[in-house]
Amino acid sequence: MWASTHNGTLAGKMSAVVDALHACQQAPANGGTGYLSAFPAEFFDRFEAIQPVWAPYYTIHKIMQGLLDQYTVAGNGKALAMVVAMAGYFGERVRSVIQRHSIERHWTSLNEETGGMNDVLYQLYAITHDQRHLVLAHLFDKPCFLGLLAVQADSLSDFHANTHIPIVVGGQMRYEVTGDPLYKEIATFFMDVVNSSHTYATGGTSVSEFWFDPKRLAETLTTENEESCTTYNMLKVIYIIIF
Structure with missing residues (x-):
């Protein structure tokens, strides 16, 4: 909205939010690690141990x-520094998992939703040109899924x-x-498969956020079809392909 209007009130509110989050990131409880979230870092201990979270x-x-949008859209340098600090924190966490356990443990942990971590890290790398950000982005690419698509398996x-779907969006950013x-x-290829085998007549995809047998969608009709997040993320895939 601010990018369209350059409204001063909106600019002030955006800066205030960034300042408040910066204060949280710098709080003694976080020890200057770069961690920033409303939940404790212990959640990631459970995530990395493949425990419920x-x-x-x-x-x-x-x-x-x-x-990152606050930096790229509104030029807020403090926001960029905060993202860099977060990337540093999580880069060390991922490195620790791989060193203490194995790369397989890290890949297994990605069976949980990770949003578009690869996407935002590729965007960050495009700004910083820091190889650590590129490597970390690669480590969120989930090759067991993108690999299937690379060999064009409808699986x-x-x-x-x-x-x-967000991992595919991140793959597009990698390109x-x-x-x-x-x-x-x-x-x-992913877009072709979803459109031809996993899309309802109304344009959405998935049931209870899962894909099932291709081209047998009538058997999956429930009250839990076409969850809005999947629709939003598929629109991102389409937009990037077209534009």
């Missing part, structure tokens, strides 16, 4: 993306749609940032 990275992505059945044509091909 609902999608902490899903929320972190939203915070990082909002702050979406039983995948959780709202976990995996935009690195120029790797494979990730453009992945997104195009």
Whole structure:
């Protein structure tokens, strides 16, 4: 809204939100680590141990993306510094998991919703050109899913749609940032598969946020079809392909 109007009141409110979040990030409880969230870092201990916890990275992505937008749209340098600090914190967490356990443990943890972590990290890398941000983005690409699409396997059945559509969006950003044509091909193939085999006549996809057998959608009609988050994320995939 501010980008369209340049309204001074909106600008003041945006800056106030960034300042308040910055104060939280700098609070003694966070020890200058760069961590920023409404829930404790212990949630990530559970995430990394493959213990029950609902999608902490899903929320972190939203915070990082909002702050990055404050920089790219409104020029708020403090917001960019906050995102860089968050990327540093989570980069160390991922590195620790891989070193203490294995890369397989990290990949397994990504079976939980992580939002568009790869997407926002590729965007950050495009700004900072810091190789650590590029490596961390790669580590959220989830090759067990993108790999299937890379070999053009129509194997979406039983995948959780709202976990995996944002990963495709991040793959598209990988193409935009690195120029790797494979990730453009992945997104195009994914879009073709969803449109031809997993889309209802009304344009949405998934049931209870999952994909099931291709081209057998009549058997999946319930009150839980076409969840709005999946629709939003599919629109992002389409937009990037077209534009």
